[in-house]
Amino acid sequence: MFLQVALVIVFSSIIALYRAISGPTIYDRVLAVNVIGTKTVLVLVLVEFIYERPEFLDIALVYAIINFIGTIAFLKYIEKGGLT
Amino acid sequence: MDLVNVISYSLFAIGSFFLVVAAIGIVRLPDFYTRMHAAGKSDTLGQSLILLGLIIHEGASFISIKIFFIILFIFIANPTATHAVAKAAFLSELAPWKKDGGKER
Numbered sequence: 233m234f235l236q237v238a239l240v241i242v243f244s245s246i247i248a249l250y251r252a253i254s255g256p257t258i259y260d261r262v263l264a265v266n267v268i269g270t271k272t273v274l275v276l277v278l279v280e281f282i283y284e285r286p287e288f289l290d291i292a293l294v295y296a297i298i299n300f301i302g303t304i305a306f307l308k309y310i311e312k313g314g315l316t
Numbered sequence: 317m318d319l320v321n322v323i324s325y326s327l328f329a330i331g332s333f334f335l336v337v338a339a340i341g342i343v344r345l346p347d348f349y350t351r352m353h354a355a356g357k358s359d360t361l362g363q364s365l366i367l368l369g370l371i372i373h374e375g376a377s378f379i380s381i382k383i384f385f386i387i388l389f390i391f392i393a394n395p396t397a398t399h400a401v402a403k404a405a406f407l408s409e410l411a412p413w414k415k416d417g418g419k420e421r
Contacts, residue, residue: 233325237366240332244339251342251351259405260348266397267342267355270390271335274363277370277383289382296386300393307404 238278245271262306269299320372327369334362347413348405356398363390 245268252264276292279285309315341354367387371380 233328237328237332241335241366244335247336247339248342257348257405257410259401259410260351263348263351263355263398263401264342266394266401267338267359270359270363270394273386273390274366277367277386280379281370281373286379289379289386293382293386293389296389296393300389300397303397304400307400311404311407 234278234281238275238282241271241274241278258310262303262310266299266303269302270296273299320375324369324373327365327372331362331365331369334358334365338362348410349402349412352398352402356395360390360394363394 248264248267248271252261252268255261255264273292273296276288276295280288280292305315335358338354338358341358342351345351345354364387367383367390371383371387374380374383
């Protein structure tokens with residue numbers, strides 16, 4: 233059951249990848265990459281349940297934080313032209 | 317199949333439905349500001365439902381506490397990131413889509 237849910241999530245992130253590749257503005261691409269990143273967190277949690285390896289939960293938690301900070305930093309870079 | 321499996325599997329099904337609807341909405345909606353509805357609300361709800369199903373399937377343990385923290389962080393961070401994208405797009409004067417405007421962007 234976990235494997236099927238993970239396959240559905242990967243399928244929906246492939247659909248969102250279309251918008252990340254062919255987005256007309258840069259903000260569409262940032263939004264689609266943010267969505268794909270949070271779906272990756274979900275796949276990492278499901279991998280923990282499929283393979284019975286509890287280390288993947290820590291990776292998922294760290295990846296969620298990195299995804300959020302990356303989105304904010306990228307937007308600040310677009311908006312101000314620098315990160316200082 | 318007992319009651320715990322029924323509840324968690326139906327939560328998986330509802331969450332997967334919301335995730336697929338969010339992905340289709342990101343591709344199909346005509347404008348950036350309308351695409352944010354799919355990315356901000358439906359996506360967060362689908363992920364939280366799937367993680368809640370995993371908590372119910374696992375029961376009370378250390379793993380479910382960690383998954384609960386992931387849910388809490390996603391509920392705070394995902395709408396905040398969407399709001400930041402919207403603010404940056406609005407400040408850079410990206411015009412919203414009008415119905416008689418014609419083509420999709």
